[in-house]
Amino acid sequence: MSFTISKWFNNHQAPSVLMIDDLSDAYIETYKEAYKNDWGYLCKEENSVYSFLEKELLNKFPSIKITFFVPYLKHNVISEKGKKSYKKYGVGERIEFSNFLKHLIKEGHEIAHHGSNHGQYIDTSNPSTVNNFKHEWELFENVDEGVEVTKKGIETFKEHLNVEIKGGKFCGYKQRENSLEIIDKSKFDYWCEDVNYNTKNYTATKFGEENIISFPTNFSGNAFVRLSYSTGDKHKDRKKQFTKYLQPLYDISQYKALNNLYTSGNIISIQEHISPATSSGITQSANIVSDITSLQKIYNYLSNKSIWYATCQDIADYIYAVENTDIYIDNEEIVLKFNNYKNLENITISINDKEYFEFFSQEKHYVSKKNNHKYTVNIPIVNGENRYRVEREHKI
Ligand SMILES: [Zn+2]
Incomplete structure (x- = not known):
């Protein structure tokens, strides 16, 4: 990954x-x-x-x-x-x-x-x-x-x-x-x-x-x-x-x-x-x-x-998000596991990759955009597992 x-x-x-x-x-x-x-x-x-x-x-x-x-x-x-x-x-x-x-x-x-x-x-x-x-x-x-x-x-x-x-x-x-x-x-x-x-x-x-x-x-x-x-x-x-x-x-x-x-x-x-x-x-x-x-x-x-x-x-919210989120693959899905022990609201995290990608969940669809040399999405996360299916092809 x-x-x-x-x-x-x-x-x-x-x-x-x-x-x-x-x-x-x-x-x-x-x-x-x-x-x-x-x-x-x-x-x-x-x-x-x-x-x-x-x-x-x-x-x-x-x-x-x-x-x-x-x-x-x-x-x-x-x-x-x-x-x-x-x-x-x-x-x-x-x-x-x-x-x-x-x-x-x-x-x-x-x-x-x-x-x-x-x-x-x-x-x-x-x-x-x-x-x-x-x-x-x-x-x-x-x-x-x-x-x-x-x-x-x-x-x-x-x-x-x-x-x-x-x-x-x-x-x-x-x-x-x-x-x-x-x-x-x-x-x-x-x-x-x-x-x-x-x-x-x-x-x-x-x-x-x-x-x-x-x-x-x-x-x-x-x-x-x-x-x-x-x-x-x-x-x-x-x-x-x-x-x-x-x-x-x-x-x-x-x-x-x-x-x-x-x-x-x-x-x-x-x-x-x-x-x-x-x-x-x-x-x-x-x-x-x-x-x-x-x-x-x-x-x-x-x-x-x-x-x-x-x-x-x-900036403080983002530091907290990064320090308390693990990223891994499970069942061909990408998982962002967020331990929101302070119960903060409206927390967003950014994920990047060298290649183009899109993330899908049941309700949401995120399309990566290139910024600072990497394809990036900005995703609001909640406590626990945040799961996404990954597509690599551009969808019209
Ligand atoms: Zn002062």
Whole structure:
């Protein structure tokens, strides 16, 4: 038998997700252009940050899928003591924002967990997050408290968006000794626990009793502007006057890193934040506004490649399908035996072969199509045996 389960959906070479952190019902009066101040408060309005993203990126590359990491309470990075005036609300406080998040899901994007309020300032009179902010999961003294606050987020999204949150990310990628246990007990399918840019190899690792997929963060959205854009911090910007000349050289290393991820069939997960505006007035490091030309370069580079554009959840579901499905021949039928021990719904698996083939079951008929050099079918599978008769001839 020559049929094999594809490593990624539709036999694509690699999956790619754009991860945007801190989408919130918030706005900080910092710049004269409204979209730069917007963390999500303006929803889909013409001058919103989302409209900017649509115009500059999503309309140009409509296949992109985004996982938005959304804190469910008022975002504490936005400080009362900051120099800037602001608006901020929790999820469920304004119906416009809930409708906006629902719209994003309808567009094929994902809303994921990103804590309650993101954490708190150590010195509250100084609204600079650099060394003066303890992130959410660094603060839970005991597991039960952490589980309660984390599960409340799952319930909040269920209540206001009618959606099951399947994964999330540690705020600031910061954790302490009990953090993974909190995530495990809150029963997620995947979690972004660590950031590791430009790694060559990634194999899905798991943690906890729930076998939670540790989802990688391996490419920065600002890769192609990192050395050149101004931050609003005088000291840093003075340095950038010199480092900007190194950006073309740095670009070469970044294309190489991107190519490494692609050719080795790794997840390409591109890390960003929603807004440049902060309470201290310093530009948020890695944000979709400052990094837009970098993001355009990334997606231009990927556009002629065999990329599966997917959300973190899509990718986690597919990893689960591959790891829990056996393929074999029995009574001249091909059998996909799926052990769906987590009872996940809408699971699809891709099967490929060098030669053309069709699969038949009593109700279904799948015709293979060539993708990434192999004939491929994408088949929804259920727990237990999924059996198909195989035909090799083209049927008219
Ligand atoms: Zn965050």
